[in-house]
Amino acid sequence: xxxxxxxxxxxxxxxxxxxxxxxxxxxxxxxxxxxxxxxxxxxxxxxxxxxxxxxxxxxxxxxxxxxxxxxxxxxxxxxxxxxxxxxxxxxxxxxxxxxxxxxxxxxxxxxxxxxxxxxxxxxxxxxxxxxxxxxxxxxxxxxxxxxxxxxxxxxxxxxxxxxxxxxxxxxxxxxxxxxxxxxxxxxxxxxxxxxxxxxxxxxxxxxxxxxxxxxxxxxxxxxxxxxxxxxxxxxxxxxxxxxxxxxxxxxxxxxxxxxxxxxxxxxxxxxxxxxxxxxxxxxxxxxxxxxxxxxxxxxxxxxxxxxxxxxxxxxxxxxxxxxxxxxxxxxxxxxxxxxxxxxxxxxxxxxxxxxxxxxxxxxxxxxxxxxxxxxxxxxxxxxxxxxxxxxxxxxxxxxxxxxxxxxxxxxxxxxxxxxxxxxxxxxxxxx
Amino acid sequence: xxxxxxxxxxxxxxxxxxxxxxxxxxxxxxxxxxxxxxxxxxxxxxxxxxxxxxxxxxxxxxxxxxxxxxxxxxxxxxxxxxxxxxxxxxxxxxxxxxxxxxxxxxxxxxxxxxxxxxxxxxxxxxxxxxxxxxxxxxxxxxxxxxxxx
Numbered sequence: 001x002x003x004x005x006x007x008x009x010x011x012x013x014x015x016x017x018x019x020x021x022x023x024x025x026x027x028x029x030x031x032x033x034x035x036x037x038x039x040x041x042x043x044x045x046x047x048x049x050x051x052x053x054x055x056x057x058x059x060x061x062x063x064x065x066x067x068x069x070x071x072x073x074x075x076x077x078x079x080x081x082x083x084x085x086x087x088x089x090x091x092x093x094x095x096x097x098x099x100x101x102x103x104x105x106x107x108x109x110x111x112x113x114x115x116x117x118x119x120x121x122x123x124x125x126x127x128x129x130x131x132x133x134x135x136x137x138x139x140x141x142x143x144x145x146x147x148x149x150x151x152x153x154x155x156x157x158x159x160x161x162x163x164x165x166x167x168x169x170x171x172x173x174x175x176x177x178x179x180x181x182x183x184x185x186x187x188x189x190x191x192x193x194x195x196x197x198x199x200x201x202x203x204x205x206x207x208x209x210x211x212x213x214x215x216x217x218x219x220x221x222x223x224x225x226x227x228x229x230x231x232x233x234x235x236x237x238x239x240x241x242x243x244x245x246x247x248x249x250x251x252x253x254x255x256x257x258x259x260x261x262x263x264x265x266x267x268x269x270x271x272x273x274x275x276x277x278x279x280x281x282x283x284x285x286x287x288x289x290x291x292x293x294x295x296x297x298x299x300x301x302x303x304x305x306x307x308x309x310x311x312x313x314x315x316x317x318x319x320x321x322x323x324x325x326x327x328x329x330x331x332x333x334x335x336x337x338x339x340x341x342x343x344x345x346x347x348x349x350x351x352x353x354x355x356x357x358x359x360x361x362x363x364x365x366x367x368x369x370x371x372x373x374x375x376x377x378x379x380x381x382x383x384x385x386x387x388x389x390x391x392x393x394x395x396x397x398x399x400x401x402x403x404x405x406x407x408x409x410x411x412x413x414x415x416x417x418x419x420x421x422x423x424x425x426x427x428x429x430x431x
Numbered sequence: 432x433x434x435x436x437x438x439x440x441x442x443x444x445x446x447x448x449x450x451x452x453x454x455x456x457x458x459x460x461x462x463x464x465x466x467x468x469x470x471x472x473x474x475x476x477x478x479x480x481x482x483x484x485x486x487x488x489x490x491x492x493x494x495x496x497x498x499x500x501x502x503x504x505x506x507x508x509x510x511x512x513x514x515x516x517x518x519x520x521x522x523x524x525x526x527x528x529x530x531x532x533x534x535x536x537x538x539x540x541x542x543x544x545x546x547x548x549x550x551x552x553x554x555x556x557x558x559x560x561x562x563x564x565x566x567x568x569x570x571x572x573x574x575x576x577x578x579x580x
Contacts (some may be wrong), residue, residue, distance in 0.1 A: 127531075
């Protein structure tokens, strides 16, 4: 019997540190373990005993890329428990803030992470040197627009500081948001150019069966509220999240794996799942981006995820223009909040998929228990499933090529591994 | 204008060093100096195009055993991007400080950039700052201030 081991100690250009171990015996994969995720358990412990009003400042620290998602799942859940009626306009301003995060996160993924994969370069710097400077600059411009939008609404600190249980501590001025209109109009043209760039890229075909899951809403493309649905016809309210799905321990990872409780099967979250489940809610330019980006709907192929991100940015830009045109600052910026004891649950759509929070709260507003289930942790088991189904078809490739393909399979999920640390590694001694 | 950019994670032990230093510089820097704190080093990409000079402060990790925790490093970044020392990075989305500065150089002209680093020890989520890095902070602040003025 011959065996071959492929270890990918750090999955390049995936957030944080990660490892994938594959063992191949006689051309059959006998072991496949993905260890790439650090769950936010420290924060769950850190939240216990805190006052509810501190939560919007604590949870965004979990992730440097999607702080708004963490704030929104927490704030909405607590407001529902406390039966807060937020001031008119709050809902729209929160959606706009979240759209900024989608734009930033998706454009980062498409231009700095995925495009180098598909065009065959190690990173975006090589991409620039190879003649794709305009494309990368355009991507950075779009990413920055999302970032600037977030900063205008949330404040220019290391994470947004204005969102509060009850509304916003300070509502951005209408003229500040209107100043974004020309940039958003330009970006709406540019995102279709990005779709044109993505369309002809050669993708591995991998139309495997998968049960996709996302929030849905009767009137809009669901982000901040809705109920859960799957492509296999399941439908459930967010209250039932921990009944319909649950987390299981696996030996090789310190992260939990999420599965459906009844079938023990994994599920697939993220932009592609959202686009498939909410196709009817796509805006006109988003539809055009899908057509020009070569995204035929519905699809089960995870390699369509990059095009789905482009489609969602088109939607986000168009929706941002609509929201900004109608914007009046909420006045007052926030409503009074009176805590009460009970359980708060909520889910929103983070850039990477559904982010579920649950808080058990005491009468005085103290957090007794916090549970945070991020999209990457829920997607982990499906990532392993995809690797197990995709890699057998390419085992004849070299280790280097196998590694590259494995990374591309993982990258479809845009996993957010370790939001806990970031480091600069210095390799040469010279002071 | 001179911009001081402190990078780091406030909840990961020594990784908070860049943020703490930035706060201190904000309190002590002369006018004409802007201080920004960034969680994600990718933000540095957006912070380089309208300044005369930039000073970036971050915790760092050398090859195992190469530097003791608390060791300070000062590196001038060349106009063509990151020097060899800033080779790779484990930072957010794998495109950390080195990648961000390198990419900024690839798409446009860089201002003069000085990097100030402190070798990290404890970096686990929720950990306290190590004694060595805490002890090194006053010297790091002085070193950054010397470049600011």
